[in-house]
Amino acid sequence: MKAEKFNLFSFSGKMKMMHMSWMAFFISFVVWFNAAPLMSVIADSLGLSKEQIKTLLILNVALTIPARIIIGMVTDKFGPRLTYSALLIVCSIPCFMFALGTSFEQLALARFLLGFIGAGFVIGIRMVSEWFPANELGTAEGIYGGWGNFGSAAAAFTLPAIALVFGGEDGWRYAIGATGGLSLLFGVIYFLNVSDTPKGSTYFKPKKAGALEVTSKADLVLLVVMKLPMYATLALLAWKLSPEGVKMFSQSSTELIYGLLILVLAIDLYLTYQVNKHLFDGPVPEFERYPFKQVAVLNVLYFSTFGSELAVVSMLPLFFAETFELGLAQAGMLASSYAFMNLLSRPGGGWISDRFGRKPTLMILTAGLALGYLGMAQINDQWSLPLAVLMVMTCSFFVQGGEGAVFAAVPLIKRRLTGQIAGMTGAYGNVGAVFFLTVYSMVSTQLFFYVIGASALFGLVSLLFLTEPKGHMTEVNEDGEVTMISVN
Structure with missing residues (x-):
């Protein structure tokens, strides 16, 4: 390979x-x-x-x-x-x-x-x-x-x-x-x-099904904490469909959904305990451990990056149309410059991460993301249209480059759990989108951009807890054979 x-x-x-x-x-x-x-x-x-x-x-x-x-x-x-x-x-x-x-x-x-x-x-x-x-x-x-x-x-x-x-x-x-x-x-x-997998390689599977495995009691607590925002977001979506939102559901139907979410959360927490209850019997061998804090930090970063991308793509055409008095078709074409950056910036973020390290790349791109949204918050009808588009594309580079850098790190945490880790991190992107779009419906556009920038600053602080992947991660197949997988 x-x-x-x-x-x-x-x-x-x-x-x-x-x-x-x-x-x-x-x-x-x-x-x-x-x-x-x-x-x-x-x-x-x-x-x-x-x-x-x-x-x-x-x-x-x-x-x-x-x-x-x-x-x-x-x-x-x-x-x-x-x-x-x-x-x-x-x-x-x-x-x-x-x-x-x-x-x-x-x-x-x-x-x-x-x-x-x-x-x-x-x-x-x-x-x-x-x-x-x-x-x-x-x-x-x-x-x-x-x-x-x-x-x-x-x-x-x-x-x-x-x-x-x-x-x-x-x-x-x-x-x-x-x-x-x-x-x-x-x-x-x-x-x-x-x-x-390539010919001759082993496809490592989780030891237990039903929930994500963690390797310490502290990580189990952190996993439970990281589950709560996802359920809160689903409750927020239910509220949006309630009589207080778009009135698709009746109040009784909305309350039933809230009850179901609480029930599913209880089942989820029970399964999480069942999969990880061995942690209370003694410590996991050192070579089997992985730090769940890595997952938590990447969740926070994807909340700001992909979450803001989904939210901004939804509102940007209208923003351009109202700010610069454009037709919706023309505004849509200009706003698409944000999404077009995906073709180069997300691979670019991954490439930079390969060359200069996962943590330093994420630090730089997250700082750029915060500054980018600070810049977008300043756009008004006094700006020239080309300058506004340039500002949007610059911000977009840091947003999508950050997404690429996040998923350059995700597969280097624990090979057999990569799908579940990617699933949780990806879900946090959707959590971010729902959160930011809810904020957008309640505040001015300028404040909306400031809120995203603030979330990026929080992500920057959380990055202090990320450990640069080094050495090898260890996996054990069903026959007990140990495989060392390089993460450098």
């Missing part, structure tokens, strides 16, 4: 695995965001109200937080090849449901279920980590994440054109149905063309 060169234009060996995986991720994001650029047409076709449109957008992300946790566990247990293929194939069903929907209720159910495909990102993180050595891992994960994440922008550019080609009232149905067909087809292609 180490002897094979990193050749971006190769489509064999480890490079084939990376290319196949970012394509799968790209398609998953096309499907996940396929309704956004067509929402006005869909609303006209079915007579949807503004409140119903808002509800569909909320439902699109509601399931992704728990889905990333679940998919992370499934990936570690069954391998990325089977998991990614199954996800793409199964999620084509709600995609077709949405394309054929004739009522708001049918669209809402399909959109809710489609939130699951947003968890596809987690799977490729484990796949790429199996094929690339540590000194190339950041670059490979950055390309996977950056190029795949571009699927949302591709959907915005291509799907309206596809709808126009088919034309008529049902043009949007053909466009959305086409993405479902693409997902179904590529799920089969992926299964037939990848393997979980």
Whole structure:
């Protein structure tokens, strides 16, 4: 594996695995965001109200937080090849449901279920980590994440054109149905063309299923603490759908959801204890340990980076339109410069991390992120439009470079748990998005940018607790054979 060169234009060996995986991720994001650029047409076709449109957008992300946790566990247990293929194939069903929907209720159910495909990102993180050595891992994960994440922008550019080609009232149905067909087809292609590990390598699986393993009592407490914001975010989403929000649910239904969340949290905590109760019998051998604080810090950083990206992408077109008195189409094109940076900045963040270390790179990029949002908070109608776009693109580089640097570190913590760690960190990105969008709905745009900048400063402080990965991580297979995996 180490002897094979990193050749971006190769489509064999480890490079084939990376290319196949970012394509799968790209398609998953096309499907996940396929309704956004067509929402006005869909609303006209079915007579949807503004409140119903808002509800569909909320439902699109509601399931992704728990889905990333679940998919992370499934990936570690069954391998990325089977998991990614199954996800793409199964999620084509709600995609077709949405394309054929004739009522708001049918669209809402399909959109809710489609939130699951947003968890596809987690799977490729484990796949790429199996094929690339540590000194190339950041670059490979950055390309996977950056190029795949571009699927949302591709959907915005291509799907309206596809709808126009088919034309008529049902043009949007053909466009959305086409993405479902693409997902179904590529799920089969992926299964037939990848393997979980290079020939002769071992795919390490978690020792216990049902929850993330930790290796000390203090880490168990920290794990429980880190679970709470995810449940709080799901409760916030339920509140947004309640009579106090977009009025999709009745008060009794909302209270039932709160009760279910408390029940699921109790079950989650019980399973977490069951998986880790051996910690109360004695210490874990030194070579088996990993510091969960690494995961917690990366969660906080992804909250600020990917969380802010999702939130800013949602509000930036309107911000440009109102600030510079532009048409929505022109404002949307200019705002897309933020998402376009994904193609280079996320791989760039991973590459810098490979060359100069995980912690120093994250420190620099997180500081740049804080300054970037401070700069964006200063944009007003007195700025020239080119300068405003330049400010947005500069901030975007640090945001997406930071995302690449976060996932350059995630696979170097504990190999057999990479899917679950990636799932939790990825979920924190969605937690951040919900939090920032909620803030945006309550305060001025300037204060919204300041809040994101403050979260980045908190991330910068948390980085003081991150330990630069060094030496090896140790894994033990089912036969008791010990394998040392370099993290340098």
